[in-house]
Amino acid sequence: MLLIAAKGILEDHMRLLLRVIVGAALVSVASVLPAVSQVKLDGFFLAEEACPAFQSFRKQTNPGNVYVERMHAYELLGKNKAEASHYFIRMNGVSPAERWVEISCGLHLVEAEGGGQSSGDGSGGSGSAEVVRPAVQGPSADAEFLLAASWQPAFCQTHQDTAECASQVSGRFDANHFALHGLWPQPRGNFWCGVTHEEKRLAENRSTWGELPALELDEATREELDKVMPGTQSYLHRYEWVKHGTCYSDSAEEYFSESLDLMGQLNGSAVRDLFAANIGEVLTTAQVRAAFDDAFGAGAGNRVEVRCRGGLITELFINLKGKIEPDTPMRDLLLAAKPVQSDCQGRVDPVGFN
Template sequence: MLINWKRRSLVALVLAIALLLIQYGPIPSQPTNQPEKELDKSLSCPITVSIDNVLAISWQPSFCETHQDKAECQSQDASDFDAKHFTLHGLWPQPRGKEYCCLPSNFPKKPWSSQPNFDDELDDETLALLEDRRMPGVESFLHRHEWYKHGTCYNPQSERPEEEYFEESLALLEQINNSSVQDLFASRIGRTVSLAQIQAAFDRDFGPGAGQKVNLKCDRQGRISELWINLAGDIKSDTPISELLATAKNARSQCRSGFIDPVGFSS
C-alpha cells in the first residue's frame, strides 16, 4: 500500500510540473556575468580583412624596466628568448581608433583577466609560441587585450579569427627576428643604436626604403622600447614582410637613437 501511494504521488508531481511548463514555459536560466567570447557579427564588424596595419614589437628588457611588477618581468632571465629577440606587442588595424569591433558597448576592457578566455580557439603550436616568450605578456593576459582591442578588427569574417590573427602576427615577428635587425640589436646590448642604423638594417634585408616605414619608440630614459612598423596589404602566414613594407606609408620617429637595455632592473 505504501509503495503504491508513493508511486501515485510521484506521478501526480510529474503531471503538475508538466502542466506548469505547458502554461508558463521553461524556467529561464540564470544570467551569467561572463561576457561571450564569440564575435557578434550583427554589430559594427568590418566585412573585409584589414590591409592597413601596424606591427608593434617590443624590446622586453626595456619594457620590464618600467613594469617591474609584471609577472613576465619578474620571471625574465638572460637565457630567455626575449632577452635577445623582439617580442610581440600586437598587430593593429588602422586607422587609429579602429578598436573593439563586433563587441557590445559594455564589453569589459579591464581587467584583462576578466575578458573571456579563447586559448582553446588557438592551435597548440600557436599558443605554445606565445607562451614561449614570443609574447611574454601572456602571463598578464596581454594576448586577451590585444585580441579584443585590435584582433577583432583584423578579419572577423574569418572562420578562425583568433588563430589567423596570432598565427600571422607571429609569422611577421619571426621574419624580423631572423633578420639583420635582430642581429643589430643583439650585438649592441648595453650600447646605443641610431634610427639610421636600424633603417639601414631594414633596407638591407627587406628592400630599399623599408626602413622609412619604422617608427622607433624610446622611453623617457632613452631606452628603445618598441618598433612600430607600417604594413600595407593582405597578410597571410607566408607573406614576405618585404612586400608589406614596399607600399606602406612612411613613419615618423621622434626618437633618433636609443639604448639597447639588457635583462635586469637598473634600479
C-alpha cells in the same frame, strides 16, 4: 486721460522691447549650443556597408570625406528622431568625431542578457538574433596595419611588477629577440569591433584582463605565442584580441598565427641581429632603418618608427600595407606602406632592472 494713454503706450513699448530682447537671447543661446541627437541610444552601431559619415546629414557636409567601415562597430550616441533616418555615432581618430550615418547602413546593437549583443530598437538593419561578435571581413590589398614589436628588457624597466617582467631571465627568448606587442589595424581608432560592453570594461583595466574570455588557439600557436609574447603571462593576448584582433578577423587563431609569422620574419632578420649584437650599446634610428633596408629592401626603414623612452629603445612601430596571409613577405607589406617620421636614439637594454 492723456497721461493714462501715454502710460499705456509706454507699457506696450516696454512689452515689445522685452519680447525683442528675450527673442534675441534665445537665438544667441541656440547659436552656441551643439547639435545633438533627438533620441538618446546606448550600445553600438555595426556598419554593414561603407557609408558616408556626415557632420550634418541635412547639409550633407562630411569634413575629411569620412566613411564608416563595413563590419566595424562604433559607439552609438542616438538617432535624429523616434522614426529616425540617421544614427548619431562617435568615430575615434577623425575630426569632428561625432557623425551621422543613415540607419539603412547598419545595425543598432545593444548588450543582451548573458553578455551577448542583440539588435536594438528595430528602426534599422534586419533581424533580431543575438550577435556575440560580428564577422569581420578579411584584410584587403589596401588594408593598413601597425606591427608593434617591443624590446622587452626596456619595457620591463617601467613594468617590474608584471608577471612577464618578474620572471624574465637572460636565457629567455625575449632577452635578445623582439616581443610581440600587437598587430593593429589602422587607422588609429579602428578597434573594439563588435565587442560587448562587459568585454570592453574588462579590457580597459589591466587587473581584469584575466577575466576576459579564453581564446581558442591551436596548441602550436599557443606555445609560440607564449614564447614570442611573454605578456601572455599577464593575459596581454586576451586584451590585444578584444581591442585590435576583433577588427582583423573573426578568428583569434588567424589573428595570432599571422602576427607570429610577421614576428618570425622580423626576428630572423638583420634587424634582430643588429639589436642582439649591441645589447648595452646605443643605436640610432638611422642604424635601425639601415638594417631594415638591408633585410627587407631599400626604403623599408622609412616605414619604421623607432620609439625611445628614458634613453632606451623600447619598441618598433612598423607600418604595413596589404593583404596579410600565411607567409606573406614582410618586404612587400613594408614597401607598400606609408613612410613615417622617426628620430630617436637609445641604448639596447639588457635583462635586469637598473
